[in-house]
Amino acid sequence: MMIKMTEPYKEEFLAPTTSSKKFYDLSKSEEERVKSLHSDSLIVDALTVCEITDEQLNRMLDVGVTAINKTTNEGFFYDTATKKITETYRWLREFSDKIFLATTVEDVKKAKKEKKIAYFIGFQDAMPIENNLGLLEVFYNLGVRIIQITYNWSNLIGFGCGESRDFGLTDFGKEVIFEMNRLGIIVDLGHVGKQTTLEAIELSKAPAFVSHANVHTLTSAPRHKTDEEIHAVAEKNGVINIYDSCFIINEDRGKKPSELKGTVKDYIKHITYVVDLVGVDHVGIGMDLSEGRKGVKLENVLSMRYKYNHLYPTPRIRPEGLRSYSEMPNITRGLVAEGYSDTEIKKILGLNNLRVYKEVFGR
DSSP states (O other), rough: OOOOHEEEEHHHHHHHOOOOOSSSSHHHHHHHHHHHHHHSOOOEEEEEEOOOOHHHHHHHHHHEEEEEEEEEEOSSSSSHHHHHHHHHHHHHHHHHEEEEESSSHHHHHHHHHTTTTEEEEEEEEEEGTTTTTTHHHHHHTTTTEEEEEEESSSSSSSSTTSSSSOOOOOHHHHHHHHHHHHHEEEESSSOOOHHHHHHHHHHHHSOOOOEEBBBBTTSTTTBBOHHHHHHHHHTTTTTEEEEOOOOGGGGTTTOOGOOOBBHHHHHHHHHHHHHHHOGGGGEEEEEEEEOOOOOHHHHHHHHHHTTTTTOOOSSSOOOOOOOOOTTHHHHHHHHHHOOOOOOHHHIIIIIIIHHHHHHHHOO
């Protein structure tokens, strides 16, 4: 079913929208500190689905983004995934002055030095490996370093967060986890169902990793992670990356676009909740921003969201103050306003994710 695109959706997807509102009343010295932090930090966006264009890359570079995990498979099988990787290689050639293929932590450091973006190829569903464990190694050799083992639905590995029941990992799924550990591919648990998430964390030898999710206690939707899951992530020395969710506060449930009240301040509340629960070493940022998406790609996203509307109880309008990469410094402003130290902010902006990357990739 194709969903007719309304004006609010067009506003978000077809052009970056920013707010003139000041969400934090910082002093001049605090604003200088924000600027310095963005200049000095290794900023890792653990998940993006934005279009790769010259304009988009400039927006990201302007706010200091150092590395991205770019969702690459928008098809379900091997052939469609390899076609998307082929398209990725074209982007890497076309915009080689701004991005390059990354497979190690050293590549992130190189990107910072060269003022470029380290581009990690990631999947948001493991379906492209089909029922063939050997395809993991093929994709690894093509540059894939991060794979979310399920999306909203179930697959041959386990169950997604959109399913009404979750029986955990399949036997094949267990083999997939072991092979990802062997190769050095991050086991991403962003959209994964609760039982499958907990079993994957327990089984995996690598740190737990959630590329983009929010706190279920603050916004009660199956898409978000419970305290039990967050504790499990921390106990495995992992990171949960807070994402720029349209559903960031319970008060927005079922509201019209013009009625939504979620802002970047609510985003910061999700970060602080995780910090208070398990410590500052286990939280990062995974924006999931989709700037520039249009046409069939946009319609497919909206159709999926209507099918799984229990996961997305509001329209796809991002929180005010965080609707474009150009507004990313508002996250740092919020962390400064909340009293986080420079060391803590640098961990949240990227160093926590780099710790996981280094342990999984080996360098």
